[in-house]
Amino acid sequence: MASAIDDDPRIIEFDVRTDEMLVNMGPQHPSTHGVLRLVLRTDGEVVSEIEPHIGYLHRCAEKIGENLTARQWIPYTDRMDYLAAMNMNLGWALTVEKLMKYEVSEKARHLRVLIAELSRIASHLVGMGAYGLDLGTFSPFLYAFREREKILDLFEEACGARLTYSYITVGGLTADLPPGWLGRCEAFLDQFEPIIKEYHALLTTNAIFVKRTANIGVLSRELAIEYGCSGPVLRGSGVDQDMRRDGEAIYTAMYDGYAFEVAVMKNGHYPRDHEYPPVPADAVLGDCWHRFFVRMLEVVQSMDLVRQAIDRYSACKGTIGEPLKLTEKIPAGDAYLETEAPKGQMGFYVVSDGTAIPWRVRARSSSFSNLAVAPELCRGCLIADVPAIVGSLDIVMGEIDR
Amino acid sequence: MAEFLINSAGLPEWLAWTITAVVAAVLILNVIAGGALVFIWAERKIAARIQDRLGPTRTGGRFGWLQSLADGIKLLAKEDLMPEGADGMLFRLAPYVSFCASFCAFIALPFAFDFVGQRLNVGVFFVVAVLGLEVFGVILAGYASASKWSLFGAMREAAQVVSYEVPLGMCVVVPVMLAGSMDLVTIAEKQAGWFTNWYLFHDPFTFVIFWVYVTCAVASVNRAPFDLAEAESELVAGFHTEYSGLRWSYFFMAEYGSMFLVSALAAVLFMGGWNGPIPVAKLLGLSAGTGDTAGYFVRLLGMANLLGKATLGVLVMMWVRWTLPRLRIDQVMTTCLKYCTPLAAAMFAGVMVWQLALPGGIVRGLSRPAGEVREGWLEGPGGKAASRPAADAAQKVAEVAR
Numbered sequence: 001m002a003s004a005i006d007d008d009p010r011i012i013e014f015d016v017r018t019d020e021m022l023v024n025m026g027p028q029h030p031s032t033h034g035v036l037r038l039v040l041r042t043d044g045e046v047v048s049e050i051e052p053h054i055g056y057l058h059r060c061a062e063k064i065g066e067n068l069t070a071r072q073w074i075p076y077t078d079r080m081d082y083l084a085a086m087n088m089n090l091g092w093a094l095t096v097e098k099l100m101k102y103e104v105s106e107k108a109r110h111l112r113v114l115i116a117e118l119s120r121i122a123s124h125l126v127g128m129g130a131y132g133l134d135l136g137t138f139s140p141f142l143y144a145f146r147e148r149e150k151i152l153d154l155f156e157e158a159c160g161a162r163l164t165y166s167y168i169t170v171g172g173l174t175a176d177l178p179p180g181w182l183g184r185c186e187a188f189l190d191q192f193e194p195i196i197k198e199y200h201a202l203l204t205t206n207a208i209f210v211k212r213t214a215n216i217g218v219l220s221r222e223l224a225i226e227y228g229c230s231g232p233v234l235r236g237s238g239v240d241q242d243m244r245r246d247g248e249a250i251y252t253a254m255y256d257g258y259a260f261e262v263a264v265m266k267n268g269h270y271p272r273d274h275e276y277p278p279v280p281a282d283a284v285l286g287d288c289w290h291r292f293f294v295r296m297l298e299v300v301q302s303m304d305l306v307r308q309a310i311d312r313y314s315a316c317k318g319t320i321g322e323p324l325k326l327t328e329k330i331p332a333g334d335a336y337l338e339t340e341a342p343k344g345q346m347g348f349y350v351v352s353d354g355t356a357i358p359w360r361v362r363a364r365s366s367s368f369s370n371l372a373v374a375p376e377l378c379r380g381c382l383i384a385d386v387p388a389i390v391g392s393l394d395i396v397m398g399e400i401d402r
Numbered sequence: 403m404a405e406f407l408i409n410s411a412g413l414p415e416w417l418a419w420t421i422t423a424v425v426a427a428v429l430i431l432n433v434i435a436g437g438a439l440v441f442i443w444a445e446r447k448i449a450a451r452i453q454d455r456l457g458p459t460r461t462g463g464r465f466g467w468l469q470s471l472a473d474g475i476k477l478l479a480k481e482d483l484m485p486e487g488a489d490g491m492l493f494r495l496a497p498y499v500s501f502c503a504s505f506c507a508f509i510a511l512p513f514a515f516d517f518v519g520q521r522l523n524v525g526v527f528f529v530v531a532v533l534g535l536e537v538f539g540v541i542l543a544g545y546a547s548a549s550k551w552s553l554f555g556a557m558r559e560a561a562q563v564v565s566y567e568v569p570l571g572m573c574v575v576v577p578v579m580l581a582g583s584m585d586l587v588t589i590a591e592k593q594a595g596w597f598t599n600w601y602l603f604h605d606p607f608t609f610v611i612f613w614v615y616v617t618c619a620v621a622s623v624n625r626a627p628f629d630l631a632e633a634e635s636e637l638v639a640g641f642h643t644e645y646s647g648l649r650w651s652y653f654f655m656a657e658y659g660s661m662f663l664v665s666a667l668a669a670v671l672f673m674g675g676w677n678g679p680i681p682v683a684k685l686l687g688l689s690a691g692t693g694d695t696a697g698y699f700v701r702l703l704g705m706a707n708l709l710g711k712a713t714l715g716v717l718v719m720m721w722v723r724w725t726l727p728r729l730r731i732d733q734v735m736t737t738c739l740k741y742c743t744p745l746a747a748a749m750f751a752g753v754m755v756w757q758l759a760l761p762g763g764i765v766r767g768l769s770r771p772a773g774e775v776r777e778g779w780l781e782g783p784g785g786k787a788a789s790r791p792a793a794d795a796a797q798k799v800a801e802v803a804r
Contacts, residue, residue: 031635136728142453384730
C-alpha cells in the first residue's frame, strides 16, 4: 500500500538504499575446495554474513564402519582427508590399537612416523598451492603439485596407490619399504629443500600476497579455542598445542626421541625464524598470513622429522612385523584418540562389544571445527576475502562430511 | 589506394573509397584476429613453460600450433546457451560490442609509416576513446546474464575501467605534448633515429610515466593482477560466467585484441613505434621514400619492429599474469586513485617543466642530430610561448579523462 511518503518523489530521492543480496558461493564454485556451499549475504562487495552449508559429500562412512571389521574400514578413512590419507589411516589404526593395547614393532613405529610426516608435507603443499589459486595466482599451485607428485611416486612405490593408500593399518603397515626407497626419499628431500625458498618468494613475501592476507580474517586466541579449532589454524593464532607433543601416550610414544619444535609464535618469534622471511609489518597474529606461514614452517619441520625417521628406521634390525588379521577380534570397551593430522586434530572413537566388528564408530573432524569459525572471520569482509579466509583454514570436505 | 583507384582505374570516388575501406577492414580484422589466435596459443605455451608443464603438444604436429584453431572449431560447434532469465537481446549483443570496440581501435593504429587503416589527426584520442567502449560490452554482458556473479563482475569492471581511464589519459597526453600532435603517425615519426630518441628515454619523467602507463594499460584491459571482472576464484568467471561457445570466444578475442592494442600503443607512444632501436634502414641509406622495392622493404622492417615491440608487451603481460596473485577491488581502486593518478599528474607537470628547461630531451637536447626540424612551439624561449601548449595539453587531459 502506497503511503503519502512513498509518493513524494523528493523523499525517495534522498532515501537511496542499496539492497542486500543473497549469493550462493558453491557447491560448484571454483574456490570452495570441493563441495562446500557458502551463502553470502552481501551489500555490494561487502559481505555481512556467510553461512556454510555442508553435507554434499556425505557417504555414511561412520555407519559403514559399524558393519566392517576395523581393518576393513581403513579404506574409508582414506577418503576422509583424501589429501593426507596416510594420517587418517594412522589415526584409526592407533585408536583401535589403543583399545586392543597393541604395540607395533619399533621399526614399524619409525616407518609410520616417516610416512605420516611425508604425507603432511604433501597435504601442506596442496593447501599452499590451492591457497595461491584462491588468491588468483595459478603457478604456485603447479609448483606445489610438481613436488607433491614426487611424494606420491614414493608412496606408490611403497604401497601401490597414489591417493587412497590404506598403507598404515591396524597392527602395523601392509608392507615394508622396497629396496632403495630410503635413498630416493633422501634425494627428494635434498632436492625439495631449496624449492621452499621459491614458495616464499612467490607467495609469503610477495607484496600483493601480503596485502591480500595480512590482517585479514583475524582469529583471536580465545575464539580459536572456543570454536575448537586445531592444527595450523590454532597455532596460527598463537596457541601452543600440537598433539604430537601434547597428545596421548600411545601417539606421543611414536615421536619419542624425535627433535622438533612446534611451529607457533612465542614471544613474537617463530622457531628458527632467522631462516625464513621476516613477518610482514601488517600481519597480525591469527590472520590468514600467519595460518599460511605456520603451514610453510611445518613443511620444513616435517622434512626434519622424515630425515630423523629415516635414520632410526634404517638403524632398526629385523622386519616391521605383520599387521593384524582382517577379522581380528577387538576386546569390549571403547577408545578415543586424537592425532595431529595436517589439517588439525583428527579424532576417532570406537566402541566394541568384543566381536571383530566395532559396535560404534565415530570420527571427529578438524576441518569441521575449523570451518565453523569461518562465519566469525568473514563478517564485514569483502567478497574477495571470502576465498582468502576459507582457503586459509585449509578445509577438506571429505573429512567434514565423511 | 583510393587515389590510385580514382586516378588510374577511373572508378567513381564513392566506389573507390568503399573498396579501400573494405580492403583495409578485412586486412586489419584478419591480421588482428589471426594475431589473437597466435597469442592465445602463445599464452598457453608460455603459461605451461612458466608452470613446468608442456602445454598443447599434439594438435597440428609440433608445439600444438593448431590448438587455438581447434579450440575455435570446438567453440563454434558448441550448443548456443542462454540463461532462462537473461535479457535476450542484450545478452546476444554484448560480445559484439566488446569485440567491435577492441577491433575498431586498430583503425587508427599505424603499423609503419603509411601502413595505417585511417590516419587520424586525433589518433591517440580515437584509440583511447574507442578502447574505452569495450567496457560497455562487459557491463551489458553482466547485466543481461541474469546471474549475480556476472553482475558483480560487470560492476567491478565498470568501476575499475572508468577509474583507470583517468591516469591512462594523463599518461597518453605526455607523448602528445612532446610531439605536439595527437596524430599517432606524427608521434612515431618524431622518435625516428636511435633508441635514445624514444620518448621513453626523453627525460626521467617520461620514463616514470611509461611505467604508470603500463600499470594502467594492464588494468584497463583486465589482465592479472587486475583481472577482477573475471576473477575465477571469487566470481566463478565474472561477467562471462553464463557465456559459452562462440559468444564467449568473442570476449576472449576482444581481450587479446585489447592486450595487443595497448601494447602497440605503448610502442608507438613511448618506444618509437616502427623505429627500431638502431636505425638500420637509415644506416643502409634507405628510407620509406626511396624507390618502390626499397621503400616497401623499409616499411616491412618498420612493421616488424612495431609488431615485435607490441608482442613483447603482450608477453610481459602474460608473464605478469602467471606470476602474481590478484589484487582486491578496494586495493585496485586505491592503486588507481592514490598512486597512479597523482603520479601521472606529477610526471605530466614534470614533463612540462622539462620541456621549458631542456626541450628535446636528454640526449637530443645536448647533442641534436643535424638536419632535424623541430616544431617551433617546442623550441620557444620559454615563458609565454610554452605556456599556451601547456594549457592546451591540460585541456586535452581533461577531455581524454572525461
